[in-house]
Amino acid sequence: MKTSVCFLVLLACAASLPAAAPDNFAATRGILSGPLDAPGLVEVRLDAPLFALTRPGFPDLRLFDDAGTERPRLIEPLYTTESRTTRHSLSARATDLRELPGNRIEARFTIDPDAPPPAGLDIRTPLKDFIRTVRISGSDDGQTWHPLVPEAEIFDYTRYMDVRRTEIPLPSNAFRHFSIEIGNASEERAQPLIRLVRQDGRDASRAFDLLQTPFRIDGISFWHETTRQAKDQPVLRDWPQCGIEVSQDTKAKTTEIRVQTRHTPVTRLVLETPARNFQRTAEVQAEVSAAGSTVWRTIGAGTFTRIDLPGCTRDEVAIDIPETRAPRLRLLLRNADNPPIVVDNLLLRGPVYRLLWLADPGTAYRLAAGHAKLPAPAYDLFAIRTALTKGLAPALWELAPADPATDLPKSFSLGEFLSRPLVFGSALALAAIVLLLLLANALKKAP
CATH class of the missing domain: 2.60.120.260 (Galactose-binding domain-like)
Structure with missing residues (x-):
């Protein structure tokens, strides 16, 4: 009876051994660490020997530190990145609109002190067949003005071709007040419209009539831009x-x-x-x-x-x-x-796949790969993903050279062997049979 009890205790202890211990994997690989002054994001690139050992989805590729503690890691494809610019509307308040001599219009706008600097503006108008010259100035206090765009053009040729431009980009600035003056284009700058009118079979005077037509504005809107690094193509x-x-x-x-x-x-x-x-x-x-x-x-x-x-x-x-x-x-x-x-x-x-983690200075790390039954881990990866989203570039470390026999089990592990469901179930059934036989034998000897 004591023999059977000891056997069952042995099985229980073996089954409780951690399946994710480094010795329970087919192979381990060292990582050649680089200089690190503070905890930071680090990556290594996976190579062919690691793919040969691991299952799809990498449930059996784990990271351990020199104390044998499993560390959270993220595995993802490596992508090239590109800068992507996004345009956002910027709130602006109209403070003045007036007519000036020479068929000109001036509009003044103010944006909030805490708003980001504008990158451009759009002059909204329902008019077709026009060309106008625009001058834009900026001011810190609304009194002293500084030229921002000495001369730009807005135009519409949609009667003759699909060409229209009413947006004007602004140079980098920190002004909070803006003056937009819209006037007639010079005869030289109006030549494209004059040529289109003549090609349409009309007299050139029609173009000059269009140049003198009062300009109507539905509104002027400002925008600012943000730029971020985004994934482009897989490497x-x-x-x-x-x-x-x-x-x-x-x-x-x-x-x-x-x-x-x-x-x-x-x-x-x-x-x-x-x-x-x-x-x-x-x-x-x-x-x-x-x-x-x-x-x-x-x-x-x-x-x-x-x-x-x-x-x-x-x-x-x-x-x-x-x-x-x-x-x-x-x-x-x-x-x-x-x-x-x-x-x-x-x-x-x-x-190309990379494995990322948050490394500590002075700590050695190694990978363990190859396990037939290990389920996928559930790690807290919020800090790693946040660092990547913020554009933090990880330090690139290297894998130690692979063992030529890395695809073979490096040692026999009693814990892993006994923790396999088939082996453990068979051993448990055998132990139960032995226990029943011993119990039957003890009952026969009882008075």
């Missing part, structure tokens, strides 16, 4: 392949190309061939596990084309597919009744 790289096989199926009239991808993320296949002047439709398939066996599942299709003739060249030898992490990919080229083309290689391209 792609060539991923190494671990073997290529090319075969011909004469019955199906296809060329079959199989490549070992070892779970690297692939979004593009590039065919390398010396062949010229051909076009082949193609189908891309990924090796997947289903019902205890492996099958080929179609994930994409496309056409390879190369034309090399005088005055006519095309070189389209790439097919894009949805991002795929599979052990192998297969490309089927449909030859029909044409001779097979020579295949030198099939390049694999896909996104």
Whole structure:
């Protein structure tokens, strides 16, 4: 009886071992840390050996510090960034509107002291077929004025072509008061409108009548701009392949190309061939596990084309597919009744992934990868995401070199072995049988 009790206690202790301990993973990788004066955002780029070890979604890629404590991490594709400018309306109050000699209009506006500086203004008018000269001045107190835009033009030629401009950008300034003076354009500046009137079969005097027409303003609106860095395109790289096989199926009239991808993320296949002047439709398939066996599942299709003739060249030898992490990919080229083309290689391209975390100075870190049953972690990533949203650039650290045998289990772990559901269930059933046998034996010996 004591033996069975001890066995059950052993099983319970083994099952309670933490499944996310570094020793329970197939392999670990050190991280070559860089200088860090204060806690900060850090990243490393994932490489092919890590993809070969981990499952889709990276539930079994964990980060540990030198004390063996698991640390929250974020894994995401790396993107190029671009500056994106957004325009926002700016509240302005009209303080004066008056007519000036020479068919001119002056409007004055004030914006709030706490408002951001305006980047431009729009003169709203319902008029068509016009051209006017605009002068804009700025002031700190509404008394002393400084030229901002000495001379700009607003115009409308929509009767003759789809051309209209009523917006005027402003140079950088901190003024709170603005004077906008709108007047007739000079004869020289009115020449584009005069030419359009003449092309329309009208007399040039019609253009001068348009220039003298009183100008109507529905309103003047100001705007300011904000600029932020936004994701643009994913960064792609060539991923190494671990073997290529090319075969011909004469019955199906296809060329079959199989490549070992070892779970690297692939979004593009590039065919390398010396062949010229051909076009082949193609189908891309990924090796997947289903019902205890492996099958080929179609994930994409496309056409390879190369034309090399005088005055006519095309070189389209790439097919894009949805991002795929599979052990192998297969490309089927449909030859029909044409001779097979020579295949030198099939390049694999896909996104670069990075792992980010908040690192502490003087702390060493390592990655643990490869675990068949570990569920996805639930980390608090708010601080990391906030830092990225604010445009904080992470420090780039490097991974230590991979062990050549990194895809093999580095050691046997009793805790991981016994914590597997099948093993633990079988052992528990065996323990129950032993306990029942011992209990039956004890009952037989009882008086």
